[in-house]
Amino acid sequence: MRDNTHKTTRAAVFTDEVLARAAELARDFYQPVWTGASGEESTGESVARHLEAAAALLETDGWTRTCNYGPDANAELPAIESMSTQAMVREVLLAVREETAPGPRTLSVSLDHASRGEDGDSDTRDVAYQVLNRVVRALTGHDQALATAWTERLHRTREDVLDLLAAGARFARTYGPGAAEAPQAA
Secondary structure: OOOOHHHHHHHHHOOHHHHHHHHHHHHHHOOOOOEOOOOOEOOHHHHHHHHHHHHHHHHHHOEOOOOOOOOOOOOOOOOHHHOOHHHHHHHHHHHHHHHHOOOOEOHHHHHHHHOOOOOOOHHHHHHHHHHHHHHHHHHHOOOOOOHHHHHOOOOOOHHHHHHHHHHHHHHHHHHOOOOOOOOOOO
16 A cells, blocks of 8 residues: 555645746746846847947957867877976966957857947847847747857858848847837738
8 A cells, every 4th residue: 555645745835826836937037138137128229239349349350150168189288297387377378368369259259248348238248149049030930049059050151140240230229128119010
């Protein structure tokens, strides 16, 4: 004979009221496109400026499809055991300098770097991603398409990415909060 006491006690914890509250939390968790992690709404203009700042970085420093976070496969790394402290510090500083030097950026890196300047912040960055995702979804017709994945396709070009950023800025100005009067979708 099975003891159903444990089963009844566990079921009592997950009451209909608990499940109803979970449904409220799930519904409340949805964030509109124009609201960032701070909980504040960004204007279409501020998101457009962020996108344009990211595009300017790509124009100046170049674009790369993906990042290479590891050493070159052919590079020989020095043997740490045989290095002096001074040599180790020099290698670390050279690595930091190389990683932070201007150079080709991915879409993600350009959006992140633009959030550190005068034309953006972490909210406008996050909203910019949402805007670009919507633009790519409208372009591809796929409801799960992501702008970062779209820009990482082998055949994608720098011009394609700059066009996407320009389209995102245009979309933000036209449809975002603060737009004079957003056109109605057909």
